[in-house]
Amino acid sequence: MPTYNSQEWQDLMRAAQAGDAQAYRSLLSALRPWxxxxxxxxxxxxxxxxxxQMTLLSLHEKRHTYNPDAPFMPWIAAVARHKLxxxxxxxxxxxxxELNEELGLADGMQPDLAARDVAVxxxxxxxxxxxxxxxxxxxxxxxDEVSRATGKSPSAVKVIVHRGLKxxxxxxxxxxxxxxxx
Amino acid sequence: xxxxxxxxLDSLTSGLTPVKRLRSAPLWIGAAVGLVVALIxxxxxxxxxxxxxxxxxxxxxxxxxxxGKPAIFLVMGFSxxxxxxxxxxxxxxxxxxxLLPVLAVFGLVLGNLLSEMAIFGTDNFARQLNGGGHVCFxxxxxxxxxxxxxxxxxxxxxxxxxHPVLLGAMSGLAAASLMAAAYAIHCNMDxxxxxxxxxxxxxxxxxxxxxxxxxxxxxx
Numbered sequence: 001m002p003t004y005n006s007q008e009w010q011d012l013m014r015a016a017q018a019g020d021a022q023a024y025r026s027l028l029s030a031l032r033p034w035x036x037x038x039x040x041x042x043x044x045x046x047x048x049x050x051x052x053q054m055t056l057l058s059l060h061e062k063r064h065t066y067n068p069d070a071p072f073m074p075w076i077a078a079v080a081r082h083k084l085x086x087x088x089x090x091x092x093x094x095x096x097x098e099l100n101e102e103l104g105l106a107d108g109m110q111p112d113l114a115a116r117d118v119a120v121x122x123x124x125x126x127x128x129x130x131x132x133x134x135x136x137x138x139x140x141x142x143x144d145e146v147s148r149a150t151g152k153s154p155s156a157v158k159v160i161v162h163r164g165l166k167x168x169x170x171x172x173x174x175x176x177x178x179x180x181x182x
Numbered sequence: 183x184x185x186x187x188x189x190x191l192d193s194l195t196s197g198l199t200p201v202k203r204l205r206s207a208p209l210w211i212g213a214a215v216g217l218v219v220a221l222i223x224x225x226x227x228x229x230x231x232x233x234x235x236x237x238x239x240x241x242x243x244x245x246x247x248x249x250g251k252p253a254i255f256l257v258m259g260f261s262x263x264x265x266x267x268x269x270x271x272x273x274x275x276x277x278x279x280x281l282l283p284v285l286a287v288f289g290l291v292l293g294n295l296l297s298e299m300a301i302f303g304t305d306n307f308a309r310q311l312n313g314g315g316h317v318c319f320x321x322x323x324x325x326x327x328x329x330x331x332x333x334x335x336x337x338x339x340x341x342x343x344x345h346p347v348l349l350g351a352m353s354g355l356a357a358a359s360l361m362a363a364a365y366a367i368h369c370n371m372d373x374x375x376x377x378x379x380x381x382x383x384x385x386x387x388x389x390x391x392x393x394x395x396x397x398x399x400x401x402x
Contacts, residue, residue: 017203018200019198019200019201020198021195021196021197024198025191025195028195053190056194057194061402062272062402063201064202064203064340065270065341067204070273077273078271078273081344082344
């Protein structure tokens with residue numbers, strides 16, 4: 001896992017916005033391995049390099065949208081997520097979605113930011129389906145426990161989880177219409 | 183020999199100049215200026231409604247809708263602008279709080295409509311709708327679109343949203359709602375059915391057009 005210091009990156013970005021080329025170069029150099037790791041985790045190892053370059057270009061083009069009073073990590077994570085979704089939409093590729101907050105934590109994000117990635121995904125599903133998946137996959141409840149908590153039969157819980165996960169994969173991977181606004 | 187990564191970093195960092203940061207203040211100031219321009223336009227070319235003229239001459243406020251109608255569209259317009267300001271950055275997202283004022287206004291007007299229906303039935307609607315609604319519709323829609331174009335030129339094109347459709351829709355909602363607030367100083371049709379059908383449709387159409395434009399123009 002690439003190591004980083006979010007406060008340092010924030011300071012570098014502020015300096016870059018003020019026109020400090022040296023600080024900007026340090027920031028971009030430091031971001032490269034982080035971005036590569038971010039994309040490789042989600043694309044299972046392939047094609048991360050192209051995405052890193054595209055993301056650095058977008059970062060450059062939109063660097064004025066970073067609010068210097070706000071933390072840097074949510075901003076760069078949102079830029080990376082946006083480019084990833086744009087990429088999979090254009091290429092029609094499937095992305096492996098690990099539905100747990102460890103994925104974001106492994107990228108060095110704070111727990112709330114990692115949880116937000118999962119929440120953004122779950123919000124795409126009907127409320128009932130999202131709740132069942134959340135209980136089963138995030139809170140590690142067994143099918144029987146989820147069944148008792150929701151009043152649904154165990155087989156219904158299994159079907160809901162199966163369909164929900166397939167839908168999430170499609171959302172992040174191939175469905176152009178459903179993912180159009182993310 | 184330089185690697186492709188070095189070439190990229192060189193090209194991005196060479197000749198770096200300070201950037202003009204995206205701030206929301208110009209959006210709010212622009213919206214306020216646009217509202218004043220719309221008010222002047224409506225005042226000069228359409229004229230104020232009778233009870234506003236009476237108020238200006240020192241008369242009493244008899245009909246609360248003289249103030250209430252512009253106020254509800256101002257609330258909608260500014261809450262939509264708040265959403266626009268928050269959605270403009272990559273990490274921005276829509277919150278329920280952004281939509282609460284819009285939902286409250288919609289609920290208020292719909293509740294009023296249903297209570298009128300319960301008391302008077304639907305026979306009253308024909309009279310309430312007989313007030314040149316097409317002028318209201320076209321004025322609000324065109325004014326909203328003009329506001330949207332100005333917003334695009336001055337601010338929206340510098341944004342980097344993760345939700346282009348939503349940002350577009352909220353921009354259209356804001357521009358058309360503020361135009362409706364300005365137009366309300368002229369129009370004396372206050373019935374809930376009229377507001378829903380002509381004002382509401384104009385605002386909804388403006389939001390839908392802006393959402394479609396957002397999908398194309400706010401991509402990055």
